[in-house]
Amino acid sequence: MVQYHAVLMATRASAHKAAQTSLRRLPSVDELLSNERLRRLAREVGRPLVLLAARQVLAGLRQQIRRGPSPGQAGLSQAELEPALAHLPQDVEAEVRERLAHSLRPVINATGVVLHTNLGRAPLGAEAARRVYELATRYSNLEFDLGKGARGRRDVHAGKFLDRLLGLRSAEGRASGMSLVVNNNAAAVLLVLNSLAEGGEVIVSRGELIEIGESFRIPDIMARSGVILREVGATNRTRPADYARAINRRTKLLLRVHPSNFRLQGFVERPPLDALVTLARRRRLPLVEDLGSGLLVDLSPQGLREEPVASASLRAGVDVITFSGDKLLGGPQAGLIAGKKKYLERCRKNPLFRALRVDKMTYAALEATLRSYLRGALEEVPALRLIRSTAEEISQQAEQLRTALERDLAGRAELSVRAGQSVVGGGSTPGYTLPTKLLVISPRGMSAAELAARLRRADPPVVVRVEAQRVLLDLRTVFEDQQAPLAAALGQALRS
Ligand SMILES: *Cc1c(COP(=O)(O)O)cnc(C)c1O
Secondary structure, three states: OHHHHHHHHHHHHHHHHHHHHHHHHOOOHHHHHOOHHHHHHHHHHOHHHHHHHHHHHHHHHHHHHHHOOOOOOOOOOHHHHHHHHHOHHHHHHHHHHHHHOOOOOOOEEOOOEEEOHHHOOOOOOHHHHHHHHHHHOOOOOOOEEOOOOEEOOHHHHHHHHHHHHOOOEOOOOOEOOEEEEEOOHHHHHHHHHHHHHOOOEEEEEHHHOOEEOOOEEHHHHHHHOOOEEEEEOOOOEOOHHHHHHHOOOOEEEEEEEOOOOOOOOOOOEOOOHHHHHHHHHHOOOOEEEEEEOOEOOOOHHHOOOOOOEHHHHHHHOOOEEEEEOOOOOOOOOOEEEEEOHHHHHHHHHOHHHHHHOOOHHHHHHHHHHHHHHHOOOHHHOHHHHHHHOOHHHHHHHHHHHHHHHHHHHOOOEEEEEEEEEEEEEOOOOOOOEEEEEEEEEEEOOOOHHHHHHHHHOOOOOEEOEEEOOEEEEEHHHOOHHHHHHHHHHHHHHHHO
16 A cells, blocks of 8 residues: 555656656747747737737646646647647637637528528628618718708608608608618517507407517517507407407507417408408507518519518508518518508607617618619519529529539438428418428438538538438528538538
């Protein structure tokens, strides 16, 4: 026992001595920073950042040396010391680049979900992006009336186009209503309810008390707006008479909500819009409709038959509509409010409008997007263009990618192209899919989940679907200039 203890002490002493010798070989921070590579880096990103990274890398190496060559731990043997020392400048540079890497980055969306809530919903068109750049990097007339040379209002901007697209302005330019832009549709609903019904009751069908995403629930947003929710009907059936019976002295507003992300089937009844319009008029109450998606053009040729077109609701007599800017409209994140002027003016005068207003970049992107609609140039709106891509077009791209990969891979994966379905997504068109062609990859010697994880680590990261031990790529949502980087990322992920 005593002998064993002595041997152990001796071993420890010699390990300690070896570590001391190695530690003395480490360069000082100043020596390390005088390396040519790091001097160049310091000119590029500034010396303080390089200094910080150098300290961290040296501290890491010091710790490894102290641990010694212990198996199973991140220790360092003496033989490994020389290469580690030679690699220090690269390690420092890698650390600097890591610290400077953007958190928000472009990704390749190979899921086929056009309005992917987690991947930034609608991508902007090139012209919209160009306008954002122009307006963001210069001064603008955001709140300046160029005619009068005096303070103006920001809410006139996108309204000019929106009013026309929604039929709120006659051919002669006469206005029958107006529109407002806020941060998102959740904000739009909040502002409308608070402006028109605070302290009063709002009647809504039990079949429309929906949740969108994980953070937008109609009952919660109503509570936060300071209105009292008055539910009527049953989950599956609500009739106009249910609304009529619930109206009382405290009633301030009738609310209709488009059930964007689910579909009730079977024994179902929802009051027709006309019946609600008639009821609201007779009882002198505003009828507000949360449309969710805000489709501006009829997409029934693409099969989107159940999505309400925004202008149709206004024509039917709804007093105020709200909808998102970055769902089927295909613009920036925004909430749009449109309808009768007397109601919209109340929203505009509400101090909440100031809190929920949008920046010049949003107006710039929204105006450019709406302008594409006005010119009938729907191909300029990426979301619409992607929805309208045909399975044949997508099939061609999938076959091209397959051919390129097959040349490259020599049996590392099994590849095929088969029919599948794309999803519109973004809390619109539940259960509705677009026919597409999928590139199916069964990797050899690695799981589909592992391949998906490697693709997420690529630069730019690639997001795919995984189903039944296969990786599925839907090129509907992959832009043309992303096809080469996608092929490169796949090749690398499968090879390494
Ligand atoms: C999507 C949606 C919302 C929320 O819109 P955001 O723009 O995400 O805030 C609200 N109501 C309905 C019916 C929706 O579909």
